[in-house]
Amino acid sequence: xxxxxxxxxxxxxxxxHELSCSWFLWRRLVAQLRERGRGASRESGAFLLGYxxxxxxxxxxxxxYDDLDPHALDTGIVRFDGRHFGxxxxxxxxxxxxxxxxxxxHPGASYQSASDQDHPMISRAGHVALxxxxxxRAPVSTEVVGIYRYLGGKNWHAIPSxxxxxxxxxxx
Numbered sequence: 001x002x003x004x005x006x007x008x009x010x011x012x013x014x015x016x017h018e019l020s021c022s023w024f025l026w027r028r029l030v031a032q033l034r035e036r037g038r039g040a041s042r043e044s045g046a047f048l049l050g051y052x053x054x055x056x057x058x059x060x061x062x063x064x065y066d067d068l069d070p071h072a073l074d075t076g077i078v079r080f081d082g083r084h085f086g087x088x089x090x091x092x093x094x095x096x097x098x099x100x101x102x103x104x105x106h107p108g109a110s111y112q113s114a115s116d117q118d119h120p121m122i123s124r125a126g127h128v129a130l131x132x133x134x135x136x137r138a139p140v141s142t143e144v145v146g147i148y149r150y151l152g153g154k155n156w157h158a159i160p161s162x163x164x165x166x167x168x169x170x171x172x
Contacts, residue, residue, distance in 0.1 A: 017169035019101060019128060019147075021048075021059040026140075026170045029062050033105050033136040036064055040135035042076040045104030047088060047121070048130075049097040057100035057128075063091055065104075078104050080121065101128040105136045110146030118154055125152040130168075142168045 021029075029046060036044035046062040065072040068084040092098055102121040106113070110133040120127060131146035147159035147167055159167050 016166055018055065018167050019057050019059065020169040020171070022172065023170050025059065025061070029103070030132070030136050030138075030140050032062075032064060033103070033132065036066060036073065037105055037135045040107070040137065042073050043078050043105050043107075043135075044073055045078050045080075045102065045121075047099050048101040048103055049092060049095065050100040052098060052100060059100055061095065061097060062103075063088060077115070099127075101130055103130040103132060105132045105134075106146075107135055109133050110144060112146060112148050112156065112158065116148075117156055120150050120154075123150065123152075125150060129156075142170060 029048075033044045033046065034040075044065065046064045047068075048059045049061040049063065050057055050059040065078060065080050068087050069081045072078060072080045072084075088099070099122055110131040112129070112131060116129065116131070121129065127150040129148045129150065131148070132140050133144055133146070142164045143161065145164060145168065147164055149157045149159070151157055
């Protein structure tokens, strides 16, 4: 039987959220994205790993793009070489997790660029992409995070700012 007290409490407190993450993991992730961005001089990003159930997902770990592809951030924007996906799938298999979303930072607002729209990190309908504004400078709350669901065929649904808090929960 796989359960935890924190998981049970989280489901009772925030059952409507489609995506959730502990505040501790979120702070670690954001700090790593800032560090990999080298003082707000380049974009950085990560694959968010976790569990799925009943149309919901819980982020429990992450793998930074440049840990998989050492040259992914060399140009200042994210350019991930697909040859490194095999390593990502191996990590997921070893940890018993799946990719539940991805995240990357932008220098300005958390909008989705034309390049982001044309080149999803995971090109599977339903995949969620998060974009953090201002190179992930603090504070990074759910209200400022751009949240986009991939629909397939280079089409996306943007979660409106008013719906971000109910979609993505950072907490327990």
